[in-house]
Amino acid sequence: MHNSLVETLIGAVVIAVAVLFLVFAYTGSGVGAVSGGYDVTARFDRADGVNVGTDVRLSGIKIGTVSKLGLDPKTYNAVTTLTVANSVKLPDDSSVRITSDGLLGNQYLSVEPGGSMQMIKPGGQIENTQGSIDLIGLLGKFAFSPGASGSGGGGAAAGGAAAGGAGAK
Secondary structure, three states, X not given: OHHHHHHHHXXXXXXXXXXXXXXXXXXXXXXXXXXXXEEEEEEEOOOOOOOOOXXXXXXXXXXXXXXXXXXXXXXXXXXXXXXXXXXXXXXXXXXXXXXXXXXXXXXEEEEEOOOOOOEOOOOOEEOEEEOOOOHHHHHXXXXXXXXXXXXXXHHHHHHHHHHHHXXXX
């Protein structure tokens, strides 16, 4: 009886320390919504890998998060709502694109500020957007395309042009 009580107390302490560690890691990492920000919408043709909580970065610095995702039933575009920190004012000709940290990294939204003197008002929209790029699809097209092997049509076309040039003399 005494051993099971001690084991239970040690287990409870381990679980409490693990919970404290997770809370510390979550609050210290900057994950979560930006408090006190304003909302801006952006529409993308593809929003692969973007979820609520995805970072919004300007020059590599986190300035906000994606707070809402939806689908426009008329255009079938992905509509994202970005919550941007109040301290950051974006020109109304800014652009945003979906990019990743690396080949297999997490997706984030990268904002490129424009040169306009007019700023986007809260509830406004970023017009210039670029959706995500399907890297796996591009690699698949390259790997399985008929001319990708090096012995395909590219060399034959070059050889034919050389032969045609020699015969014209």
